[in-house]
Amino acid sequence: MNNYSFGIYLLVSAVVTYLIRMLPMVLVKKQITNRFVLSFLHYVPYAVLSVMTIPAIFYSTSYGLSAFIGFAVAMVFACFEKSLVKVAAFSCAAVLVTELILAKV
Amino acid sequence: MTENAVKFKKGISDGLPICFGYFAVAFAFGIFAVESGMSVVQSLLISMTNVTSAGQLAAVPVIAGGGTLIELAVAQFVINLRYSLMSLSLSQKIDKKFNMLDRLVISFVNTDEVFAVSSSQKGSLCKAYMYGLIITPYFGWSAGTVIGAVAGNILPQVVISSLGLAIYGMFIAIIVPETKKSRPVALCVLLAVALSCAFRYIPVLNSVSQGFVIIICSVVASAVFAVVAPIDTKNKEGETNE
Numbered sequence: 001m002n003n004y005s006f007g008i009y010l011l012v013s014a015v016v017t018y019l020i021r022m023l024p025m026v027l028v029k030k031q032i033t034n035r036f037v038l039s040f041l042h043y044v045p046y047a048v049l050s051v052m053t054i055p056a057i058f059y060s061t062s063y064g065l066s067a068f069i070g071f072a073v074a075m076v077f078a079c080f081e082k083s084l085v086k087v088a089a090f091s092c093a094a095v096l097v098t099e100l101i102l103a104k105v
Numbered sequence: 106m107t108e109n110a111v112k113f114k115k116g117i118s119d120g121l122p123i124c125f126g127y128f129a130v131a132f133a134f135g136i137f138a139v140e141s142g143m144s145v146v147q148s149l150l151i152s153m154t155n156v157t158s159a160g161q162l163a164a165v166p167v168i169a170g171g172g173t174l175i176e177l178a179v180a181q182f183v184i185n186l187r188y189s190l191m192s193l194s195l196s197q198k199i200d201k202k203f204n205m206l207d208r209l210v211i212s213f214v215n216t217d218e219v220f221a222v223s224s225s226q227k228g229s230l231c232k233a234y235m236y237g238l239i240i241t242p243y244f245g246w247s248a249g250t251v252i253g254a255v256a257g258n259i260l261p262q263v264v265i266s267s268l269g270l271a272i273y274g275m276f277i278a279i280i281v282p283e284t285k286k287s288r289p290v291a292l293c294v295l296l297a298v299a300l301s302c303a304f305r306y307i308p309v310l311n312s313v314s315q316g317f318v319i320i321i322c323s324v325v326a327s328a329v330f331a332v333v334a335p336i337d338t339k340n341k342e343g344e345t346n347e
Contacts, residue, residue: 001143001147001169001171006147006168008174009164009167009168009174009177010147010150010151012174012177012178012181013151013155013160013161013164013168013177013178013181014154016177016178016181016185017155017156017157017160017185017188018212018213020181020182020185020186020188020189021185021188021191021212021213021215022192022208022209022212022213023192024190024192024193024196025192025193025195025196025208025211025212025215026196026205026209033338035336035338036331036332036335037331038190038335038336038338039330039331039334039335039336040327040328040331041186041187041189041190041327042331042336043290043293043326043327043330043331044183044186044323044327045159045187045279046279046280046284046290046293046294046297047293047294047296047297047322047323047326047327048159048183048184048297048323049279049280050276050280050294050297050298050301050326051297051298051300051301051318051319051322051323051326052159052162052273052319053273053276053277053280054298054301054302055301055302055305056273057270057273057277060269060270060273061266061269061270062263062266063266067270070267070274071270071273071277074273074274074277075277075281077278078277078278078280078281078282079281079285081281081282081285082278083126083278084126084130084275084278084279085125085126085129085275086278087274087275087277087278088129088130088133088271088272088275088278089129089271090274091270091271091274091277092267092268092270092271092274093267095266095267095270096263096264096267099266100263103263
């Protein structure tokens with residue numbers, strides 16, 4: 001990727017993201033009251049994160065099996081409401097251990 | 106110590122846990138970006154100008170795959186739309202001393218976690234506190250990206266492979282607790298996952314590019330549940346906290 005086209009991508013991505021954050025802060029003084037819009041915005045983060053996670057997580061490591069075990073560990077720790085860092089750390093550790101075992105077998 | 110210095114220090118100390126968390130996520134992002142074909146400097150520039158984990162994770166495949174600018178812009182718009190509500194909420198909470206420049210700066214680093222911490226403070230927010238709060242997370246986000254991007258070239262493959270899962274582990278940590286509390290959110294997540302899998306595995310559908318898949322699936326799932334299970338609008342403050 002050359003620097004020119006990367007620069008254009010970077011600009012578009014950064015400007016769109018910034019405008020979303022900046023415009024309401026600078027322009028809007030009243031609170032949103034439309035129930036549909038509020039509800040939509042309530043669900044969006046979870047829907048977006050889910051779509052990005054599944055099925056992509058199963059292809060994020062070297063082996064399907066290690067990814068599945070990492071996923072399972074993440075689900076268990078998340079169910080117990082561990083912090084973001086802990087969930088990520090333990091699921092990565094599970095992948096590491098699985099792959100080290102797979103490499104030996 | 107002046108009152109401003111005390112508030113600034115309070116902001117710094119509230120921001121530090123966010124900083125450490127960001128360092129870890131950004132580390133994973135740096136590895137992901139380099140694995141996708143970005144250079145170390147490009148990865149850093151993305152983090153320093155976007156400051157959004159989910160948005161950046163979606164942007165990299167579009168950029169690396171030579172996707173269209175429209176696709177990139179729409180993906181960022183949909184994924185980051187939630188920040189407009191957070192900025193809106195924050196705009197009601199900051200005190201009258203914030204001028205235009207302050208608003209321009211603060212909104213740049215208004216992330217999920219910064220919003221969550223600042224909106225949980227009692228009373229209105231002063232400038233000194235907000236600047237203290239955002240400064241270390243921004244540093245952690247940038248530094249983590251660089252170190253992840255560089256280490257991605259040095260670490261053994263088995264370690265890189267493991268860390269590739271980190272960012273998704275974090276997303277799961279955000280999603281799952283909320284699905285336990287709210288049945289509609291749980292069902293919305295299931296619908297989003299089903300749609301996402303359909304776009305991955307069903308012929309024809311799987312030719313749609315990743316940027317649009319994220320948009321289509323999340324907008325459909327969110328809109329469906331906004332209609333069938335609208336939230337209690339009297340209790341809207343902090344609803345989008347993660």
